[in-house]
Amino acid sequence: MAGMDWFLAILGGYLAIGAVFAVAFVTRGAERIDANARGAGWGFRLMAVPGSAALWPWLAMKWARPRRVVTLTPRDTLAHRRVHLLAWCVIPLLVVAIVAWGWLGGVDPTGVGAVSP
Amino acid sequence: MSATYRAVNWNAHKKKYDLIALACVALFVAVYVGVGSLVFRGNGAISAPVLAIRALGVCAVVMLHVVLMIGPMARLTHLAAPLLYNRRHLGVMTFVVALAHAALATLYYGSFGGANPLTVVLTMSGSGASPGAFPFVVPGAVALMVLFLMAATSHDFWLANLGAWWWKWIHMGVYGAYVCIVGHLALGVMQSEKSVVYLVMILVGAGLLSGLHIAAGVRAWKRDARTDDAVQGWIDAGALDAIPMGCAISVRARGHAPVAVYRHEGGVSAIHGVCAHQGGPLAEGRVVGGCVTCPWHGYQYKPEDGCAPAPYDDKLATHEVKVVDGRVMVRIEGDSR
Known part of the structure; x- marks a missing residue:
């Protein structure tokens, strides 16, 4: 349990810093890194809060050193499409292995291995 | 955008x-x-x-x-x-x-x-x-x-x-x-x-x-695996009749990005086949309201010049196209024109 407590404390700390950062970012920073955010309403800014809190280290770097995004000819997504196909050849095998373990792996003697009514 | x-x-x-x-x-x-x-x-x-x-x-x-x-x-x-x-x-x-x-x-x-x-x-x-x-x-x-x-x-x-x-x-x-x-x-x-x-x-x-x-x-x-050899920069995209009105086929020259060849009310157009939004396959889209429409999220481009309708300012490359003996020929030289 101690390990889980530590993990949750670190995660909580990360997100608490992120929440403070997010307030500053959506009010000032978003329009520094993206011109389309200039003049955007509070609906958009509120929607950007959770992502800003989650990705704050990356956004902080972008905010500190904003770079102009250069639009290039869009790249083909061939690699993604092939990974999709490969992933769906592997996923059914993983699903069968997990379900087989859960079904055939024996019964928990304490009976508290899962939620109960 | x-x-x-x-x-x-x-x-x-x-x-x-x-x-x-x-x-x-x-x-x-x-x-x-x-x-x-x-x-x-x-x-x-x-x-x-x-x-x-x-x-x-x-x-x-x-x-x-x-x-x-x-x-x-x-x-x-x-x-x-x-x-x-x-x-x-x-x-x-x-x-x-x-x-x-x-x-x-x-x-x-x-x-x-x-x-x-x-x-x-x-x-x-x-x-x-x-x-x-x-x-x-x-x-x-x-x-x-x-x-x-x-x-x-x-x-x-x-x-x-x-x-x-x-x-x-x-x-x-x-x-x-x-x-x-x-x-x-x-x-x-x-x-x-x-x-x-x-x-x-x-x-x-x-x-x-x-x-x-x-x-x-x-x-x-x-x-995606199908590529066609260009002859003096022109590639045979197939028969015009094989492209349903308002739809497209995809052609890809070796070493080049795919091109979406659309048949629409104004004729035949060929534009860069990858959407600027998320890289969606434009050849799988349709012409809606006079614009080529990406099948993924509905982003649109005018088939004649590859420009997104206002207020957006995206522009995709277009390719020269001609119909010879009922076959659609597309000129592919680089990705932009």
């Missing part, structure tokens, strides 16, 4: 779609709880909070299956295109339903004693070497975090700033989330109730998803 961001780009269709999706979620949960309280009575009665937790959990799993099915379905049939245009909203709704399931379960199962409820729930497990000894909530929590990251970065602001390439890799984390959810079910509820219903539902779901994805993937693979 060059337009000030809005919270949600709703239009009449998207509003209708969202209302139907919300109604379906409410109906599913209400029917599940109602039927559950009628079926499980007496000694086997299930309390109302547990029924609500299960209803939300099952609803989120069903929604995730639907979200995962939409992509390959849209690649196999144009009929699924409207679902694809609105998939992001359904994905965010799936996260909200999963979050409600997690919040209720944490409050219900974790609030006994003085310990942190999250710690209690995340370490819930049986004992011994059985699968039931696995802390089954952990894979569920990992899946929820992936769904959160996807919902939180679903706005076009994130797409523009992360870049389509990174954004898509992040959002492919949904496959990992799906496997985690299977683990959450197989090592959780399937341990307390060895019902064949769970087994069949998980396997049928996985079979359906993998079947659709593999069928769509093989079709795309065959199409």
Whole structure:
């Protein structure tokens, strides 16, 4: 349990810093890194809060050193499409292995291995 | 794209779609709880909070299956295109339903004693070497975090700033989330109730998803693998009659990006085959309102010059095209003109 407590404390700390950062970012920073955010309403800014809190280290770097995004000819997504196909050849095998373990792996003697009514 | 961001780009269709999706979620949960309280009575009665937790959990799993099915379905049939245009909203709704399931379960199962409820729930497990000894909530929590990251970065602001390439890799984390959810079910509820219903539902779901994805993937693979040799810069895209009005075919010269060759009221046009938004395959789209429309999210370009309609300022490269003896010839020299 101690390990889980530590993990949750670190995660909580990360997100608490992120929440403070997010307030500053959506009010000032978003329009520094993206011109389309200039003049955007509070609906958009509120929607950007959770992502800003989650990705704050990356956004902080972008905010500190904003770079102009250069639009290039869009790249083909061939690699993604092939990974999709490969992933769906592997996923059914993983699903069968997990379900087989859960079904055939024996019964928990304490009976508290899962939620109960 | 060059337009000030809005919270949600709703239009009449998207509003209708969202209302139907919300109604379906409410109906599913209400029917599940109602039927559950009628079926499980007496000694086997299930309390109302547990029924609500299960209803939300099952609803989120069903929604995730639907979200995962939409992509390959849209690649196999144009009929699924409207679902694809609105998939992001359904994905965010799936996260909200999963979050409600997690919040209720944490409050219900974790609030006994003085310990942190999250710690209690995340370490819930049986004992011994059985699968039931696995802390089954952990894979569920990992899946929820992936769904959160996807919902939180679903706005076009994130797409523009992360870049389509990174954004898509992040959002492919949904496959990992799906496997985690299977683990959450197989090592959780399937341990307390060895019902064949769970087994069949998980396997049928996985079979359906993998079947659709593999069928769509093989079709795309065959199409992507086909390249044509250009003769003096011109490539034979095929017979004009083979292109249905308002639709396109894809051609790809060796070493070049695909080109979407559209047949429309104004004639035949060839534009860069990859959408500027998320890299969607423009050759699988249609002409809607005089504009080439990406099948993924409905981004539009004028076929004659590749420009997005105002207020957007994207421009895709176009290619010279001519019809010779009923065959469409496309000039491919670099990606832009």
